[in-house]
Amino acid sequence: MDQQQLENNKNEDAMRMAISTMKQRLAVIEQGGGKKSLEKVRQRGKLTARERIQYLIDKDTPFTEIGSFAAYDMYPEYGGCPAAGTVGGIGYVSGRQCMIVANDMTVKAGAWFPLTGKKNLRLQEIAMENRLPVIYLVDSAGVFLPMQDEIFPDKEHFGRIFRNNARMSAMGITQIAAVMGSCVAGGAYLPIMSDEVLMVEGNGSIFLAGPYLVKAAIGEDVDAETLGGAVTHTEISGIADYKFKTDEECLDQIKRIVSKIGQGANAGFDRIEPVLPAKPQEELDSILPADSTRPYDMLDVIARLVDDSAFDQYKQDYGKSILCGYARIDGWAVGIVANQRKIVKSRKGEMQMGGVIYNDSADKAARFIMNCNQKKIPLVFLQDVTGFMVGSRSEHAGIIKDGAKLVNAVSNSVVPKITIIIGNSYGAGNYAMCGKAYDPRFIYAWPSAKIAVMGGEQAAKTLLQIQVASLKAKGQEITPEEESKLLREITEKYNTQTTPYYAAARLWVDEIIDPTDTRLRIAEAIKAANNAPVEQAFNVGVFQV
Numbered sequence: 001m002d003q004q005q006l007e008n009n010k011n012e013d014a015m016r017m018a019i020s021t022m023k024q025r026l027a028v029i030e031q032g033g034g035k036k037s038l039e040k041v042r043q044r045g046k047l048t049a050r051e052r053i054q055y056l057i058d059k060d061t062p063f064t065e066i067g068s069f070a071a072y073d074m075y076p077e078y079g080g081c082p083a084a085g086t087v088g089g090i091g092y093v094s095g096r097q098c099m100i101v102a103n104d105m106t107v108k109a110g111a112w113f114p115l116t117g118k119k120n121l122r123l124q125e126i127a128m129e130n131r132l133p134v135i136y137l138v139d140s141a142g143v144f145l146p147m148q149d150e151i152f153p154d155k156e157h158f159g160r161i162f163r164n165n166a167r168m169s170a171m172g173i174t175q176i177a178a179v180m181g182s183c184v185a186g187g188a189y190l191p192i193m194s195d196e197v198l199m200v201e202g203n204g205s206i207f208l209a210g211p212y213l214v215k216a217a218i219g220e221d222v223d224a225e226t227l228g229g230a231v232t233h234t235e236i237s238g239i240a241d242y243k244f245k246t247d248e249e250c251l252d253q254i255k256r257i258v259s260k261i262g263q264g265a266n267a268g269f270d271r272i273e274p275v276l277p278a279k280p281q282e283e284l285d286s287i288l289p290a291d292s293t294r295p296y297d298m299l300d301v302i303a304r305l306v307d308d309s310a311f312d313q314y315k316q317d318y319g320k321s322i323l324c325g326y327a328r329i330d331g332w333a334v335g336i337v338a339n340q341r342k343i344v345k346s347r348k349g350e351m352q353m354g355g356v357i358y359n360d361s362a363d364k365a366a367r368f369i370m371n372c373n374q375k376k377i378p379l380v381f382l383q384d385v386t387g388f389m390v391g392s393r394s395e396h397a398g399i400i401k402d403g404a405k406l407v408n409a410v411s412n413s414v415v416p417k418i419t420i421i422i423g424n425s426y427g428a429g430n431y432a433m434c435g436k437a438y439d440p441r442f443i444y445a446w447p448s449a450k451i452a453v454m455g456g457e458q459a460a461k462t463l464l465q466i467q468v469a470s471l472k473a474k475g476q477e478i479t480p481e482e483e484s485k486l487l488r489e490i491t492e493k494y495n496t497q498t499t500p501y502y503a504a505a506r507l508w509v510d511e512i513i514d515p516t517d518t519r520l521r522i523a524e525a526i527k528a529a530n531n532a533p534v535e536q537a538f539n540v541g542v543f544q545v
Helices: 003-029 035-043 049-056 114-129 145-150 160-170 185-192 211-218 224-228 230-236 247-258 281-286 298-302 359-375 392-396 399-412 427-432 456-473 480-497 500-505 515-529
Strands: 064-066 086-093 096-103 134-140 175-184 196-200 205-207 242-244 322-329 332-339 379-385 417-426 442-445 450-452
Touching: 003 281, 049 086, 049 096, 049 134, 049 247, 064 114, 064 515, 086 114, 086 247, 096 114, 096 515, 114 160, 134 185, 160 175, 160 185, 175 185, 175 247, 185 205, 196 230, 196 247, 205 224, 211 224, 224 230, 230 242, 242 247, 281 515, 298 322, 298 332, 298 379, 322 359, 322 515, 332 359, 332 515, 359 399, 379 427, 392 399, 399 427, 417 427, 417 515, 442 500, 442 515, 450 500, 456 480
Parallel strands: 096 134, 134 175, 175 196, 175 205, 196 242, 332 379, 379 417, 417 442, 417 450
Antiparallel strands: 064 086, 086 096, 322 332
16 A cells, blocks of 8 residues: 555544544434433424424425534533524425524523524524525524523624514515414514414414413413414414414425415526536545645545536636636536645745745735626635735735735625635634635535634644743743643643634534535535525725735
């Protein structure tokens, strides 16, 4: 066996181990609040949130889940909040891509934690950007009271959900709410601000205040069904439009409603008959080095993502540390901007490190992004970036100016941007390559992703220097052993914060994905984006030249 084959095997083992860990963690998340909570759901004749979605979507179609790792490893003092208590994503209902948002009643009765709010707002944002019909499967006790100050009053908190309901309605986006469990207090506005409201008898209820609060507030004794059940709201208040005996009957009606929604205008992105990559997608597992500092050829990754492995490079021999070019993914025309991780040599004889953005590559990428906007071609960013080149030579050449040019082009781009974080995503490189702050329509991470302001080793040594200087300023001497121990502690903490799980928990990325799912995720993203015409003109304002 040659050295390259040994290296590939080692890489594959590391990636498959990372994928296995991801899937094990996902399996636990999918259990929601655990077996006891699931049993209570069964006793009430209800389906779980995930079962409801599976019943609703068309058979043998993909469900693009968003935020399954939201709140991962967070809120330990309250027993955790798997998937932030909400299952959401894009699924096909009666042949139509829809955003589906389902409260998980097994997680604290579907109560809203701070990350629940952030996740629901992200799902609504995706629906608004891509003009997708929204289906809410409501089963929630409302705001999680012990943390109400972090979820209730601010601009990006719970109340923003209902503002978005109103905005989507004004945009002509269909919203359907199925009340299949509790819908309490402020949450009661969500179904009422939707276009149509369905309720399940015996389980679904809508009221501003539940029986206990009504008793405390005005002394009235009333049960939940009389106060706000399906019969009350379909026969007395007129708030709900339909009532059903079972979850399944309710979901069947949603399918019928969606099947009749008219088609709107689309963006007109170019698509031809799809062709599979000439190189097997399964080989993606063996390309990335187990050691993220080692070089590799990003063209090998691109060849396993694009149709027929055909990639037309733009300015191939200039700014080689960023690869730019045109391709197709599942038939859709795309412009790809990717960090080259090989060490390359410029025509001037300068050796350029892989994953670093230099003046020429920033200049090239900015121009390519402008071209794609001119031609109305969606952009795909493949991130494995350690940052911009530093040092006097780069500073004197105007690296900040060229970096600003790239950031400007990314910021003002009006075509859809889809970002895949494959490996490193450090510092301003994260920004220039369309990190979360730059409004990608979708942003996904491989299990190998690392997201931070700088690499762990550099950051830990910088932090160590600051701490040691601070101790010495107070007159404390530190031994080499103590310094070594401090460095280990700092490195461990910093490395924990760079994992894709830490990022996904806080919704810096929409999902952690198996590398072999990348092509499908990009294709589904463009298909969703094609529902929304590009209405804004491309304008970069004052451009650094």
